[in-house]
Amino acid sequence: MEKCMLSCFILLLSLLFSHSIAKTHYHDFVVQKTPVKRLCKTHDIITVNGMFPGPTLEVNNGDTLVVNVKNQAEYNVTIHWHGVRQIRTGWADGPEFVTQCPIRPGGSYTYRFTIQGQEGTLWWHAHSSWLRATVYGAIVIHPREDSSYPFTKPEREAPILLGEWWDANPIDVVRQATKTGAAPNTSDAFTINGQPGDLYKCSGKDTTIIPVAPGETNLLRFINAALNNELFVSIAGHTMTVVGADASYTKPFTTSVLMLGPGQTTDVLVTADQPPPATTSVARILLPALQGVPSTEHHNHLDYTCSCSSKPGLSIPPSLPTLPAFNDTNTATKFTTSFRSPKKVDIPSPVDENLFFTVGLGLFNCPPGKTCGGPNNTRFGASVNNISFVLPSTFSILQAHHQGVPGVFSTDFPANPPVQFDYTGNVSRSLWQPDQSTKVYKLKFGSVVQLVLQGTSIFAAENHPIHIHGYDFYILAEGFGNFDASKDTNKFNLVDPPLRNTVAVPVNGWAVIRFVADNPGVWLMHCHLDVHITWGLAMAFLVEDGVGELEALEAPPEDLPLC
Numbered sequence: 252m253e254k255c256m257l258s259c260f261i262l263l264l265s266l267l268f269s270h271s272i273a274k275t276h277y278h279d280f281v282v283q284k285t286p287v288k289r290l291c292k293t294h295d296i297i298t299v300n301g302m303f304p305g306p307t308l309e310v311n312n313g314d315t316l317v318v319n320v321k322n323q324a325e326y327n328v329t330i331h332w333h334g335v336r337q338i339r340t341g342w343a344d345g346p347e348f349v350t351q352c353p354i355r356p357g358g359s360y361t362y363r364f365t366i367q368g369q370e371g372t373l374w375w376h377a378h379s380s381w382l383r384a385t386v387y388g389a390i391v392i393h394p395r396e397d398s399s400y401p402f403t404k405p406e407r408e409a410p411i412l413l414g415e416w417w418d419a420n421p422i423d424v425v426r427q428a429t430k431t432g433a434a435p436n437t438s439d440a441f442t443i444n445g446q447p448g449d450l451y452k453c454s455g456k457d458t459t460i461i462p463v464a465p466g467e468t469n470l471l472r473f474i475n476a477a478l479n480n481e482l483f484v485s486i487a488g489h490t491m492t493v494v495g496a497d498a499s500y501t502k503p504f505t506t507s508v509l510m511l512g513p514g515q516t517t518d519v520l521v522t523a524d525q526p527p528p529a530t531t532s533v534a535r536i537l538l539p540a541l542q543g544v545p546s547t548e549h550h551n552h553l554d555y556t557c558s559c560s561s562k563p564g565l566s567i568p569p570s571l572p573t574l575p576a577f578n579d580t581n582t583a584t585k586f587t588t589s590f591r592s593p594k595k596v597d598i599p600s601p602v603d604e605n606l607f608f609t610v611g612l613g614l615f616n617c618p619p620g621k622t623c624g625g626p627n628n629t630r631f632g633a634s635v636n637n638i639s640f641v642l643p644s645t646f647s648i649l650q651a652h653h654q655g656v657p658g659v660f661s662t663d664f665p666a667n668p669p670v671q672f673d674y675t676g677n678v679s680r681s682l683w684q685p686d687q688s689t690k691v692y693k694l695k696f697g698s699v700v701q702l703v704l705q706g707t708s709i710f711a712a713e714n715h716p717i718h719i720h721g722y723d724f725y726i727l728a729e730g731f732g733n734f735d736a737s738k739d740t741n742k743f744n745l746v747d748p749p750l751r752n753t754v755a756v757p758v759n760g761w762a763v764i765r766f767v768a769d770n771p772g773v774w775l776m777h778c779h780l781d782v783h784i785t786w787g788l789a790m791a792f793l794v795e796d797g798v799g800e801l802e803a804l805e806a807p808p809e810d811l812p813l814c
């Protein structure tokens with residue numbers, strides 16, 4: 252009897268406990284014009300709730316988010332929850348004209364979605380024009396309440412958002428470039444948590460300080476929110492243990508430098524084991540001379556709180572880390588190929604869809620009678636399999652698909668490049684001009700997709716951070732030159748490949764990814780350099796509904812913005 256009471260009591264406790272696990276978090280996001288002083292002057296930037304960076308959303312795995320977005324700014328806006336799988340809730344994904352029409356000035360929309368099986372760091376950002384330059388924030392996903400980190404609980408945690416700052420309105424910058432087809436102006440500063448650090452004009456006091464105590468181990472959640480630059484990150488005198496990326500855990504590894512492509516996140520443990528103060532540093536990388544911009548170093552402080560003067564770090568000259576050169580591809584490759592899943596992975600197979608997509612730049616001839624701002628009177632372009640993606644303007648692709656509206660998109664996106672050539676060699680000028688259209692690639696629910704992403708050297712070979720909405724994927728291999736199935740298939744990691752939502756396709760190289768198409772809807776795939784998405788380096792997958800009740804896209808919300 253007593254024994255039963257005890258076990259009944261335990262059962263009751265655990266029932267109560269499991270009942271309390273999943274929560275719903277309600278947030279209001281007001282998109283608005285906000286004055287912010289940076290680099291000598293006050294700028295009116297677009298923010299969420301007047302905050303720059305915007306609010307951090309903290310949740311546990313399994314929780315639901317309900318975010319009401321009110322647009323009080325003068326621009327169309329949408330919000331994307333970068334890396335959130337959005338299982339069956341594609342209407343909440345956010346890319347404008349792909350899963351919804353924009354929230355017009357004065358309008359509002361409520362995004363509802365549940366975090367399912369993801370832990371670590373993601374982020375949210377505007378997905379309309381270049382608004383994400385200032386409209387972004389962190390999403391911190393803690394383990395379920397009945398679970399814990401697969402590493403010793405850190406004493407403190409901090410999201411660190413790396414950004415890019417224009418001494419101008421970023422919307423004007425992209426509009427000016429789009430008018431003539433020229434490359435947009437490059438940014439004027441890099442930022443850490445919205446602050447440019449102390450190396451730029453008038454920026455002496457604009458430094459982010461992250462307090463830490465000597466000896467403690469902290470979890471730093473790095474997010475590359477920059478628009479157009481891959482970034483290296485180091486902390487002077489410290490090594491970092493990588494434990495996660497893109498809200499998936501990784502087999503821990505130690506490094507003195509991180510490389511993040513825009514869109515990527517990396518969680519690291521850092522032990523404060525050096526004399527104070529310490530400093531983080533960031534630099535641009537891997538952009539060979541598109542505009543001939545030299546490398547910019549950037550410093551911000553990671554400060555020990557104790558045994559320092561009252562203003563730690565700012566009064567003591569910080570020690571600076573040595574960063575790799577901006578074009579140090581070897582260091583970038585060594586880092587990106589160090590990632591492994593923590594355990595042996597059940598690799599999706601056999602492959603149903605074998606896809607090969609070229610990703611790269613191009614040039615459009617100038618329309619007759621016009622003057623264009625690109626090289627030799629052209630307009631800059633970019634494409635996937637020679638198709639430069641054009642957003643629709645009267646329906647979102649998802650809505651057109653759901654309602655069967657014809658003429659908005661076609662489903663003939665090619666599985667292979669229309670012309671085979673030496674992708675990373677000296678490409679004939681006659682191949683440089685892509686086609687323009689709105690095409691999707693259709694996938695059957697549950698199909699296993701293997702995708703080779705092949706960089707091209709058309710106009711300029713660059714590193715392309717390719718992001719797929721609504722999915723995580725395994726990165727099986729990456730390499731340089733042209734992918735050669737007969738040799739390179741042997742290099743696939745079919746044991747413990749990392750799970751990511753953004754893969755940095757190497758300069759003049761390739762990456763192979765694999766995923767199961769288990770999330771119905773329309774999912775954008777694009778280069779996360781905003782300058783490239785502006786030029787058309789994007790396509791979309793249309794994943795059909797499955798047969799089961801939980802295998803179909805949910806109905807659209809009643810307040811879904813229409814065009």
Ligand SMILES: *[C@@H]1O[C@H](CO)[C@@H](O)[C@H](O)[C@H]1NC(C)=O
Nearest residue numbers: 418419420423424425427436
């Ligand atoms: C872009 O840069 C040019 C040259 O510095 C400058 O004249 C122009 O005003 C800039 N455009 C914007 C939108 O800031």
Ligand SMILES: *[C@@H]1O[C@H](CO)[C@@H](O)[C@H](O)[C@H]1NC(C)=O
Nearest residue numbers: 545546576577578579580581
């Ligand atoms: C990196 O760029 C510098 C010029 O800024 C050049 O001298 C060097 O050769 C480049 N290194 C590589 C590996 O491309």
Ligand SMILES: *[C@@H]1O[C@H](CO)[C@@H](O)[C@H](O)[C@H]1NC(C)=O
Nearest residue numbers: 614625626627628629680710
């Ligand atoms: C522009 O034209 C010049 C002279 O004809 C040529 O040398 C150069 O390669 C061209 N550049 C591009 C990007 O086509």
Ligand SMILES: *[C@@H]1O[C@H](CO)[C@@H](O)[C@H](O)[C@H]1NC(C)=O
Nearest residue numbers: 676677678679680681682708
């Ligand atoms: C690339 O090919 C063109 C002809 O298609 C030739 O004129 C040019 O010299 C070649 N460049 C290099 C670097 O081989």
Ligand SMILES: *[C@@H]1O[C@H](CO)[C@@H](O)[C@H](O)[C@H]1NC(C)=O
Nearest residue numbers: 637669670681682684685686
């Ligand atoms: C892309 O398509 C255009 C137009 O059909 C063609 O001129 C060009 O050669 C193609 N390029 C490649 C790389 O397929």
Ligand SMILES: *[C@@H]1O[C@H](CO)[C@@H](O)[C@H](O)[C@H]1NC(C)=O
Nearest residue numbers: 327352353354355644813814
């Ligand atoms: C704002 O969105 C509407 C569709 O809802 C579109 O017609 C309009 O062109 C957009 N405005 C801008 C400036 O992109």
